[in-house]
Amino acid sequence: MAHCHCPGLKIEIPAGARRIVLAGNPNTGKSVFFNHFTGMYVDVSNYPGTTLDISYGRYGSDVVIDTPGVYGISSFNDEERIARDIILSADLVLNVVSAAHLERDLFLTQQIIDTGVPVIVALNMMDDAKRLGIEVDVDRLSQLLGVPVIPTVAVKKEGFDRLKAELFTARPGHTIPGLEEELNQLLNRVGSRGEALLVLEGDPVIAARHGCKPGTRREEIYRRRRERVNEICQQVVREISRGAGLGTILGRWMIKPLTGIPILFVALWAMYKTIGVFIAGTVVGITEETIMQGIYEPAVRKFVEQFIPHSSVPGTILIGEFGLLTMTVTYLLGLLMPLVVGFYFFLSLFEDSGYLPRIATLVDRLLTSIGLNGRGVIPIILGFGCVTMATITTRLLSSDRERKIAIFLLGLTIPCSAQLGVIAGMLATLGPQYLALYALVIFSVLVMAGTLLSTLLPGKSADLFIDLPPLRLPRLDNVLKKTGTKSYHFLKEAAPLFVLGALIISVFQITGILEFLQNLLAPLTVGWLNLPPEASTAFIMGIVRRDFGAAGLTALALNALQTIVALITITLFVPCIASILVIFKERTRKEAVLIWGSSWVAAFLIGGLVAQLARLFNPAGDHIQVIPVILSFVVLTLVIVGMCLFIRRAKPTTNVPE
Amino acid sequence: MTLDRMKRGQRCRILSIPSELVRAQALRFGIAEGEVVTCCEVIPAGPVVISKNRQEIAIGRGLARQIEVEGSF
Ligand SMILES: Nc1nc2c(ncn2[C@@H]2O[C@H](COP(=O)(O)OP(=O)(O)OP(=O)(O)O)[C@@H](O)[C@H]2O)c(=O)[nH]1
Ligand SMILES: [Mg+2]
Numbered sequence: 001m002a003h004c005h006c007p008g009l010k011i012e013i014p015a016g017a018r019r020i021v022l023a024g025n026p027n028t029g030k031s032v033f034f035n036h037f038t039g040m041y042v043d044v045s046n047y048p049g050t051t052l053d054i055s056y057g058r059y060g061s062d063v064v065i066d067t068p069g070v071y072g073i074s075s076f077n078d079e080e081r082i083a084r085d086i087i088l089s090a091d092l093v094l095n096v097v098s099a100a101h102l103e104r105d106l107f108l109t110q111q112i113i114d115t116g117v118p119v120i121v122a123l124n125m126m127d128d129a130k131r132l133g134i135e136v137d138v139d140r141l142s143q144l145l146g147v148p149v150i151p152t153v154a155v156k157k158e159g160f161d162r163l164k165a166e167l168f169t170a171r172p173g174h175t176i177p178g179l180e181e182e183l184n185q186l187l188n189r190v191g192s193r194g195e196a197l198l199v200l201e202g203d204p205v206i207a208a209r210h211g212c213k214p215g216t217r218r219e220e221i222y223r224r225r226r227e228r229v230n231e232i233c234q235q236v237v238r239e240i241s242r243g244a245g246l247g248t249i250l251g252r253w254m255i256k257p258l259t260g261i262p263i264l265f266v267a268l269w270a271m272y273k274t275i276g277v278f279i280a281g282t283v284v285g286i287t288e289e290t291i292m293q294g295i296y297e298p299a300v301r302k303f304v305e306q307f308i309p310h311s312s313v314p315g316t317i318l319i320g321e322f323g324l325l326t327m328t329v330t331y332l333l334g335l336l337m338p339l340v341v342g343f344y345f346f347l348s349l350f351e352d353s354g355y356l357p358r359i360a361t362l363v364d365r366l367l368t369s370i371g372l373n374g375r376g377v378i379p380i381i382l383g384f385g386c387v388t389m390a391t392i393t394t395r396l397l398s399s400d401r402e403r404k405i406a407i408f409l410l411g412l413t414i415p416c417s418a419q420l421g422v423i424a425g426m427l428a429t430l431g432p433q434y435l436a437l438y439a440l441v442i443f444s445v446l447v448m449a450g451t452l453l454s455t456l457l458p459g460k461s462a463d464l465f466i467d468l469p470p471l472r473l474p475r476l477d478n479v480l481k482k483t484g485t486k487s488y489h490f491l492k493e494a495a496p497l498f499v500l501g502a503l504i505i506s507v508f509q510i511t512g513i514l515e516f517l518q519n520l521l522a523p524l525t526v527g528w529l530n531l532p533p534e535a536s537t538a539f540i541m542g543i544v545r546r547d548f549g550a551a552g553l554t555a556l557a558l559n560a561l562q563t564i565v566a567l568i569t570i571t572l573f574v575p576c577i578a579s580i581l582v583i584f585k586e587r588t589r590k591e592a593v594l595i596w597g598s599s600w601v602a603a604f605l606i607g608g609l610v611a612q613l614a615r616l617f618n619p620a621g622d623h624i625q626v627i628p629v630i631l632s633f634v635v636l637t638l639v640i641v642g643m644c645l646f647i648r649r650a651k652p653t654t655n656v657p658e
Numbered sequence: 659m660t661l662d663r664m665k666r667g668q669r670c671r672i673l674s675i676p677s678e679l680v681r682a683q684a685l686r687f688g689i690a691e692g693e694v695v696t697c698c699e700v701i702p703a704g705p706v707v708i709s710k711n712r713q714e715i716a717i718g719r720g721l722a723r724q725i726e727v728e729g730s731f
Contacts, residue, residue: 071683071686104686104687222682251714252698255705256701357716361704361705364716364718364719365703365704365719374705463718463719463720465718466716468714470712
């Protein structure tokens with residue numbers, strides 16, 4: 001047994017086995033090929049420091065490795081770094097390209113050929129190309145690239161027999177001219193042609209690995225490669241018709257505000273109906289109450305009580321109120337898991353259909369004003385599912401600054417689905433004007449906090465620069481598979497943190513710290529928020545789980561005004577203990593403490609502001625004058641945003657995209 | 659002129675792209691300096707979508723403001 005050469009990635013390669021690497025642009029069908037080649041026996045290895053799973057499996061006596069889709073290999077992002085390392089260690093690359101997108105896809109093909117590795121090209125999506133009226137001269141393409149090209153339709157398994165028969169006729173292709181001399185010079189130091197090429201292209205990681213200086217010729221090489229690819233395309237691609245299909249038209253509608261916003265609302269509404277109503281209600285009702293609390297918890301309690309008394313310290317930790325074996329397991333599997341699966345299902349659906357980058361384009365404007373770009377919409381949507389999951393997902397944002405802002409906003413303003421369920425129930429009894437007040441206050445806090453952060457943090461966020469792939473009807477099997485891997489991954493990563501969180505809270509409970517905090521908070525709750533003293537218990541419970549906090553409020557006798565103040569405060573209050581642990585793990589300790597601390601301040605500041613404003617506008621009543629309070633918040637937001645704009649204008653800006 | 663001034667349906671030649679990383683990424687997508695592209699959508703105050711053949715790219719307003727183009731073809 002030998003290991004894959006890729007640094008860090010542990011893949012068992014039997015002696016004598018060849019490494020067949022699948023590579024290609026995003027969404028070209030690599031994984032369909034991979035599944036076909038490897039069948040059932042697939043292993044997954046996680047690349048260190050990323051959420052990216054690398055699947056690999058046996059094909060005969062050889063090993064097939066799937067890679068994430070990339071537009072080129074270098075060090076621009078995690079996906080690329082991983083794809084780069086795996087491709088550089090390949091014995092043979094099966095490059096999957098989309099026949100409908102040759103101009104874009106062949107750039108990577110040419111780059112892989114330039115590394116000198118044997119390549120075979122699967123010209124996939126021939127059906128799509130046909131539908132779009134694109135004809136490709138396959139033989140000519142093969143001649144020009146210097147490697148075999150096999151036309152395929154992966155989803156119908158067309159061309160697979162030929163591909164398998166000819167797989168090992170893969171050979172090194174025609175590289176772009178003019179690099180040989182320099183490559184040969186570097187080869188002595190670096191040891192492989194592929195790595196030499198990347199050093200020449202200025203890849204800092206590869207250069208550092210061999211202790212040489214990164215080259216400065218990336219742009220020139222890229223330009224020549226692009227010219228070469230354009231030349232090839234001119235010779236092999238023929239477009240018969242150019243009509244705008246339904247997909248093209250719908251794609252346009254999705255990004256124009258006038259039509260795009262209604263479409264987005266329909267999509268979100270469908271999501272709400274599925275996740276908010278069906279999963280959160282029916283499914284969770286079964287998984288959490290019937291199965292976990294009805295069957296699982298009593299069984300575990302009974303079992304543990306045979307050995308340890310329930311009221312002892314280890315008893316409290318294991319099966320008490322926040323027990324590791326009771327609450328933690330119920331929460332993770334009974335409540336969170338169905339919701340997380342639901343959210344990942346929609347995310348995969350949006351991703352697979354090509355809708356996601358269009359949402360990002362549509363909302364880009366909105367998000368740039370709070371220091372993010374369109375891509376920030378992904379963690380924000382996911383935040384409504386589970387803030388912990390969303391915080392992990394911020395890894396896909398392009399700069400550290402954006403991650404900071406996104407994580408802070410998630411922790412402060414986005415209520416997770418568990419909490420939202422309780423909040424929606426309480427708001428429903430109050431009437432629509434209160435719902436509007438709640439939503440507007442939270443939204444204005446989001447805008448204020450985002451604008452402030454984006455003004456105060458140094459630097460400037462990256463601009464949007466994304467590929468809009470053609471719209472496609474998503475395939476259910478693919479979507480389900482993605483949902484499965486993502487959910488599994490979340491569980492694997494988050495479960496230990498939930499366990500640790502429960503442990504910390506149990507210790508707090510046993511040592512009396514929890515009660516101490518409750519008493520500490522009571523004066524603030526009564527004097528500033530005008531709530532009964534018991535409300536402080538609810539807030540402290542919110543440290544554990546956000547929905548615990550909200551649920552604690554339902555038990556209190558609150559009037560309409562108090563309810564709204566309490567709900568706003570609990571929403572803005574600190575992220576749950578698992579989220580804060582993720583922030584600890586993902587970011588620095590200082591940042592986590594800062595986020596936690598400022599959530600306390602912001603929650604009580606804003607909650608109190610609403611309470612005090614309501615009293616100001618209506619000194620006697622227990623009701624609230626909704627309109628003046630909303631207006632006050634609008635004015636406050638405008639003032640803050642205006643101030644920030646003023647500061648920004650004074651401060652010189654530099655632009656560093658991606 | 660800069661890219662953000664383009665109107666829907668107009669064609670233009672890209673003269674310069676500011677940052678080296680964006681230039682590299684654009685080259686991979688098939689869009690190089692000197693190339694003629696079509697502006698196929700302009701989101702009010704938002705991104706500009708350009709296309710070349712079937713490749714569509716959305717470019718944030720801030721970046722579009724820094725891309726020098728020469729219209730119209
Ligand atoms: N019409 C058509 N669709 C295909 C074909 N091959 C794959 N697809 C679909 O294209 C989508 C993407 O396929 P994947 O296998 O996930 O692509 P991938 O290259 O692994 O994508 P990433 O891993 O995200 O880079 C799926 O919905 C497939 O069902 C094909 O030949 N024709
Ligand atoms: Mg894949």
